[in-house]
């Protein structure tokens with residue numbers, strides 16, 4: 001398990017794993033694999049970060065600068 005490259009198995013289980021759709025046994029299997037496979041570990045980290053960013057974008061759709069700009073526009077109306 002030292003080679004670094006696309007891992008078909010990980011592509012298959014990564015999404016259901018992140019969506020918490022796997023059984024406890026499967027989760028343990030994924031975590032065991034993540035610890036051994038550097039490719040999947042990286043892939044997993046990337047997906048986790050991506051999901052966090054997407055969630056943040058949903059919660060905070062506008063950044064502060066844009067909000068200020070919009071507030072200024074509203075005052076001019």
Ligand SMILES: [Zn+2]
Pocket residue numbers: 007009010033037039040
């Ligand atoms: Zn892998």
